[in-house]
Amino acid sequence: MLCFDKVGAGGALKVLKRLDESLLTGLAPFRQMSRAEIRAVLDLAASRRYPEGSTVFAAGFPAERFYLLLDGTIRVLRTTPEGEQIVVLHIPAGQLFGIAPAIGATTYPGTAVAASEVIALSWPSRLWSDFTARYPGFGLQAMRTIGQRLGELHARIADLATRQVEQRVAAALMQMAAQGGRRTTGGGIEIAFPVTRQNIADMTGSTLFTVSRLLSAWEQAGLVASRRRHIAVTDPHRLMLVASPPPA
Amino acid sequence: MLCFDKVGAGGALKVLKRLDESLLTGLAPFRQMSRAEIRAVLDLAASRRYPEGSTVFAAGFPAERFYLLLDGTIRVLRTTPEGEQIVVLHIPAGQLFGIAPAIGATTYPGTAVAASEVIALSWPSRLWSDFTARYPGFGLQAMRTIGQRLGELHARIADLATRQVEQRVAAALMQMAAQGGRRTTGGGIEIAFPVTRQNIADMTGSTLFTVSRLLSAWEQAGLVASRRRHIAVTDPHRLMLVASPPPA
DNA sequence: TGCACATGTTGTGCTTCGACAAAGTCGGCG
DNA sequence: CGCCGACTTTGTCGAAGCACAACATGTGCA
Numbered sequence: 001m002l003c004f005d006k007v008g009a010g011g012a013l014k015v016l017k018r019l020d021e022s023l024l025t026g027l028a029p030f031r032q033m034s035r036a037e038i039r040a041v042l043d044l045a046a047s048r049r050y051p052e053g054s055t056v057f058a059a060g061f062p063a064e065r066f067y068l069l070l071d072g073t074i075r076v077l078r079t080t081p082e083g084e085q086i087v088v089l090h091i092p093a094g095q096l097f098g099i100a101p102a103i104g105a106t107t108y109p110g111t112a113v114a115a116s117e118v119i120a121l122s123w124p125s126r127l128w129s130d131f132t133a134r135y136p137g138f139g140l141q142a143m144r145t146i147g148q149r150l151g152e153l154h155a156r157i158a159d160l161a162t163r164q165v166e167q168r169v170a171a172a173l174m175q176m177a178a179q180g181g182r183r184t185t186g187g188g189i190e191i192a193f194p195v196t197r198q199n200i201a202d203m204t205g206s207t208l209f210t211v212s213r214l215l216s217a218w219e220q221a222g223l224v225a226s227r228r229r230h231i232a233v234t235d236p237h238r239l240m241l242v243a244s245p246p247p248a
Numbered sequence: 249m250l251c252f253d254k255v256g257a258g259g260a261l262k263v264l265k266r267l268d269e270s271l272l273t274g275l276a277p278f279r280q281m282s283r284a285e286i287r288a289v290l291d292l293a294a295s296r297r298y299p300e301g302s303t304v305f306a307a308g309f310p311a312e313r314f315y316l317l318l319d320g321t322i323r324v325l326r327t328t329p330e331g332e333q334i335v336v337l338h339i340p341a342g343q344l345f346g347i348a349p350a351i352g353a354t355t356y357p358g359t360a361v362a363a364s365e366v367i368a369l370s371w372p373s374r375l376w377s378d379f380t381a382r383y384p385g386f387g388l389q390a391m392r393t394i395g396q397r398l399g400e401l402h403a404r405i406a407d408l409a410t411r412q413v414e415q416r417v418a419a420a421l422m423q424m425a426a427q428g429g430r431r432t433t434g435g436g437i438e439i440a441f442p443v444t445r446q447n448i449a450d451m452t453g454s455t456l457f458t459v460s461r462l463l464s465a466w467e468q469a470g471l472v473a474s475r476r477r478h479i480a481v482t483d484p485h486r487l488m489l490v491a492s493p494p495p496a
Numbered sequence: 497t498g499c500a501c502a503t504g505t506t507g508t509g510c511t512t513c514g515a516c517a518a519a520g521t522c523g524g525c526g
Numbered sequence: 527c528g529c530c531g532a533c534t535t536t537g538t539c540g541a542a543g544c545a546c547a548a549c550a551t552g553t554g555c556a
Contacts, residue, residue: 086410088405147351147352165513244330444504457546504550505549
């Protein structure tokens with residue numbers, strides 16, 4: 001069975017609830033796998049809870065394990081030679097991450113930190129080839145995930161290269177809302193994990209100060225509502241217009 | 249045998265020479281494959297020449313074929329909703345491209361244009377699963393290529409987010425020199441494919457004007473030499489210092 | 497040879513946005 | 527309760543680099 005390392009009762013319950021659900025709806029990586037197969041794979045997994053802000057793995061280190069994110073959000077960072085760090089992407093619950101073996105890498109290309117409290121399963125990297133050989137659907141889904149991330153990275157690059165800061169920040173908010181969002185009463189979307197202005201600055205290649213100003217302005221205009229470390233998009237439609245204004 | 253569609257005598261010779269070489273040194277995707285296997289794969293390929301500036305495939309279209317670049321350089325573009333286009337990456341000879349099937353995509357995520365005259369082999373996408381199933385090394389190398397591109401994209405994002413335009417332009421030059429470079433007499437490196445200032449601007453999220461100014465300044469300082477549409481880095485070491493200045 | 501067009505250069509504003517300073521607010525913890 | 531630290535707000539200043547205009551130069555083609 002699953003071995004719960006340092007997972008409190010609440011965490012374990014959460015995990016089981018999710019797994020239950022997954023057996024019904026199918027967590028992406030397990031689609032096209034029978035329950036027995038999923039069972040077998042889960043038997044080999046270690047489960048672990050990561051408190052907010054903790055590092056799951058760091059760039060450049062040997063890729064000893066690969067992970068499946070059950071709950072929470074992972075932030076993937078990259079540190080420049082100059083020591084500044086920027087947020088490359090966010091990974092939502094249900095996705096694989098740290099899958100260096102899938103791309104023939106032996107070290108992690110980025111650093112993964114828990115953006116919120118996180119629960120993740122993990123397996124030793126040497127099992128990767130077994131898994132993909134034995135369960136073709138597993139490998140296929142992993143490739144799809146990678147493809148999707150490639151697409152996101154392309155889009156980020158296009159963003160950074162062509163848009164103004166204001167549009168980038170709006171786009172970053174929309175993306176986080178789409179990815180880690182919870183509907184609120186009244187048509188708004190609340191971002192489910194903690195975000196500081198500094199985080200957003202790191203995402204958009206901007207500064208804390210500028211982001212703060214923008215959010216204040218938007219809050220006054222009724223586009224967003226923000227508490228400390230938490231942001232909700234109250235008017236997604238108008239914010240989207242800020243992110244990509246219509247040509248004329 | 250290979251079918252040469254619209255390849256002139258010179259092109260065909262080039263192809264054969266390269267293939268010959270590849271049988272010796274091993275083109276990346278064919279490593280770990282026997283000569284007979286390579287032969288079999290080549291038998292199914294179409295070969296085609298693309299004049300400079302022509303589009304090999306366009307973003308969003310059905311991914312009907314995947315390609316192996318034999319000669320020349322491919323520029324991968326992405327068009328923003330606003331119609332601006334930016335250069336996402338360059339692909340050097342010897343690599344696979346348009347490998348949407350590898351990531352479970354049915355349409356191309358980007359547009360590929362020939363940065364210089366290009367010769368490429370291609371296969372129908374439906375053969376992808378056959379190839380990877382029959383020749384594991386082929387799939388593995390493809391994954392490595394994708395992994396490498398992911399890394400490059402991460403680096404581009406970090407660049408765009410944290411560096412000044414001057415550093416980005418310098419970094420772009422260095423990357424092109426490293427990737428599509430030919431040594432010149434005197435320790436310099438000439439970029440082997442045509443590049444306009446506009447191209448560089450598209451790569452760095454800058455403008456034609458700014459790039460022109462920077463190149464002029466560098467030319468005066470003896471870091472680069474440029475003819476129309478061709479650039480050589482004459483002092484790679486100093487240009488590298490511009491790209492990433494030492495911390496103190 | 498000469499024209500047309502693509503490409504590159506350079507000068508002058510002007511906007512955007514980052515740097516820095518200083519102070520305000522919230523939350524946790526002893 | 528009160529302190530401390532993390533997070534946020536707001537103001538001023540200045541520079542990076544974009545927009546635009548006008549011109550120069552090279553390249554292909556008839």
